[in-house]
Amino acid sequence: xxxYCRTNIRIEASEEAINYFREKYDNxxxxxxxxxxxxxxxxxxxxADAELFIDKVGSKWVKKYDxxxxxxxxxxxSLESAWYLPSDMMKEIHRQLSEIxxxxxxxxxxxxxxxxxxxxxxxxxxxELITRxxxxxxxxxxxxxxxxxxxxxxxLFDKLRNRL
Numbered sequence: 001x002x003x004y005c006r007t008n009i010r011i012e013a014s015e016e017a018i019n020y021f022r023e024k025y026d027n028x029x030x031x032x033x034x035x036x037x038x039x040x041x042x043x044x045x046x047x048a049d050a051e052l053f054i055d056k057v058g059s060k061w062v063k064k065y066d067x068x069x070x071x072x073x074x075x076x077x078s079l080e081s082a083w084y085l086p087s088d089m090m091k092e093i094h095r096q097l098s099e100i101x102x103x104x105x106x107x108x109x110x111x112x113x114x115x116x117x118x119x120x121x122x123x124x125x126x127x128e129l130i131t132r133x134x135x136x137x138x139x140x141x142x143x144x145x146x147x148x149x150x151x152x153x154x155x156l157f158d159k160l161r162n163r164l
Contacts (some may be wrong), residue, residue, distance in 0.1 A: 006065060007085040007110040011075045011093070017101035018075050021093070025077065030063040046096070048088040057081070058088035085110040085121060087129050094123040109157050115140065118153060120160040132160040 011021060028045045042064065047056030054060055060082035068076040079086055090106060097104040107122035119133035136152045145151045 003082055004113045005059070005081050005084055005110055006112075007079045007081065007090075007108060009077055009079065009090070009106065009108040011097065011104065011106050012073060013097055013104040014101040015072045017097045017104055018071075018073060020100055021075055021097060022069065025064075025067075025075075043089070046089050046093050048092045050088070056088060057086045058090070059084050059086045062086045062089065083112070085119070085131075087121075090121070090123060091127055091129055094127050098125075098127070109160075111153070115153060118156050118160070120157055120164060122164055130164060132163045134160055 011018065013021075024045050025042075027039055028042045029039045030042050042062060043053060043056045047053075048058075050056045058081075062079055062081040065078035065080045068078075079089075094104060094106050097106075102125075105122075107120070109118070109120045111118040116135045117133040118135065119131050121129055121131045123129050134156055136156055138152060140148050140152075143152060
């Protein structure tokens with residue numbers, strides 16, 4: 001497995017829960033750990049209660065990547081982490097938000113820089129993280145089409161979502 005893993009996360013919840021998350025997420029950083037600035041590190045805000053960083057997050061490191069936020073009842077964002085999705089962080093986000101909205105829904109997809117693996121995940125009502133993983137049928141460098149993501153990766157995510 002390659003070192004960089006991208007995780008796209010979608011949270012669906014009440015406006016109150018989304019506003020809580022948005023404010024906390026926007027006001028944390030992903031700089032050097034431990035944090036030395038006034039704003040807290042993302043692992044301190046959304047990481048599990050653990051001493052070691054890898055146990056807080058579920059990966060060796062984590063960085064904010066992108067936000068695709070434009071709705072009062074959803075928040076979509078991306079993280080980049082080492083080797084695997086930040087599973088412990090995802091479960092802690094669910095725990096925090098379910099205290100505000102018991103019907104919160106968190107799901108998404110992840111892939112490493114070589115698309116091996118590609119995966120999807122969801123967090124159940126009980127806070128359990130469920131994943132399904134797969135690999136593309138054809139390597140990116142052997143692909144002869146025009147849009148590898150659209151023609152190979154998206155259909156793989158769809159197939160994996162159907163198995164969740």
